[in-house]
Amino acid sequence: MRRTARASLAAVTAVAVAGCAAGSTGPAPAWHGVTAGPTASGTATPGPSAPVEVRLAFAGDVHFTGRTLGLLDDPQTAFGAIAPTLRDADVTLVNLETAVTGRGTPQPKKYHFRAPETAFAALRAAGVDAVSIANNHILDYGRQGLADTLDAAADARYPVFGAGRDADSAYAPWLTTVRGLRIAVLGMSQVHDLAGSWRATDDRSGVAMAFDTARATAAVRSARERADLVVVFMHWGVEGSSCPSGEMKTFAGRLSEAGADIVVGTHAHTLLADGWLGATYVHYGLGNFLWYANSHSTDSGVLHLVVRGRTVVESRFVPATVSGSGQPIPATGVGKQRILDKLAAAQRCTGLAAKRPG
Template sequence: MLASGLLIGTAGCGFDDGLSRRDAAPPTGTPAPTRTAPAPATPSANPADRQLRLAFAGDVHFTGRTVALLDEPRSAFGPIAEVLRDADLTLVNLETAVTDRGTPEPKPYLFRAPTTAYEALRAAGIDAVSIANNHALDYGRVGLLDTLDSARSARFPVFGAGRDVTEAYAPWLTTVDGVRIAVVGFSQVHALSEQWKPTSTRPGIAMAFDRDRAVGAVAAAHRQADLVIVFMHWGIEGSACPSGEMKSIAGALAGAGADIVVGTHAHTLLADGWLGRTYVHYGLGNFLWYGTSRSTDSGVLRLTVRGREVIRNEFVPAIVSGTGQPRLVSGSAERAIRDKLATARRCTGLSPTK
């Protein structure tokens, strides 16, 4: 986990300071630093030669049985945090508003969490979170603005939403070991998408339905960075196969310059592969989860990249335990998850190799 600096990316702004994972995290409540242009690389620092280890996991929130985990935020994720920390960059989806205010939206499931969620995320080794999902506005625009404000106060990076349309579609920009990385987040969930999309005067989450803007955001990120990651919120709940809508936007994002596309939302694991030179994982399932779900299968996706190329992909199986924490599995439980993933790969339409 790198120490965080930049919160929500703004198009055309510089990268954060790229502090190493060994540096202490900044104290909660410290104002966000002023962004500066990256320092010139040393002559031997060629990003195309650098190898980085990335980690991704699925949906996280603190409500129901998991809110009690925030009584001890530094251990909220349990032992699986060791896997998350063992990467140069770790990303998950934060499936909740972080607020104690707002008006509930007209929807069946409503999630919100206290600000100690950021302490738990940071302690687990998570560097940034997508909030481009169908729960970030569960408590309206007041709740979303609280989420953005509290993230800034905690100096914890979030992406995929913003105070206006420009901020919502902007990448989070960071530098890790000399490699400039841009991360963008989009939702492809239909419910309330019209009401939740951002405008020039209204906060909201970045929607993949605005295809031209989403593709343009990825193309712009490609011009700014050595590596472009897209974190999607998409899929059909309970289905281990990607829909045609998912495959279509994945192709468009790959064509625009995305190097990695990963996603969540279906509450079950989907599978991965290559779309040309772009690595795609259609669904990472639940990770730290409040209650019953369509599946308890979970895990951590670990990728090794060199330049823009994914040179190794590995999925570390886990299950969502009775506490809501993800727990690593082995033996027959691990084999069962790997067998399900092997079956799911048949419907991805992706190549097993580049």
């Protein structure tokens, strides 16, 4: 199914904030009760009376340093057994938690992540279509590191969003079209560390920050005018906490009011849960995904959504565990059920409805 989506994406308009143009084993999970588009076997696209459904996949924080740097020796297999799960969608997105640079000055913070340009080859090979770089590591090596990241993305013709050479490009959406559905994806950060010096301005490169509420919501409203489906990929949360903070809940409400259809988050190093904020689907946190070392939790997974127009009509979380190699491995049996039970418990503190109203 994933390979046929590539054909659908041939006509995609890929607008990246960087100014750029647009082999593992293991079974891919089956979709049930979903109307698919064209397939490799030649199945026809649904007729005019049939609803057009598009499949989206999201995963959490990814970087290539420490134990995961060596995975880039073979970019085609860097994501390992989870890759078929990523590919089983029309559009797949993750958070790239690293600068792609070999230069720059480490910033005054505890952790510094950077990766070589082959990171983009690994992401593409795993079926990841675009990445958010709106996070608290994209400027770990200063504005030189960010500039190198944007240049590397442009050279690889790989879409990135959520940071840019100025505020207009940082808050600009990545735009793509799948079977006639126009999709806009924005990235923003709500992490406080160094936010003042890292934020993008009219004359300075940086990250699209949620703290500039007026600009952030204006960006969503602008995307609403250009697209059928508006997605906001957030970097937010309290590290180690499976419950969203009041700050997260407030901003999710503002994104919903501005016209966001889907809000998905990362950063807390543990899984949070999902639900409905009016007509907006919100998943507060996807945890670590391809991860360099120990963390608060090894629980991970891939979020699959089926959308029809502006509406999420199906959501499914595929649990995984971050392994000793740093690669996420699909969970099975007792381990899988434990993660699903954990998410069900976490849903109670989201403040979100379990079902879409109406």
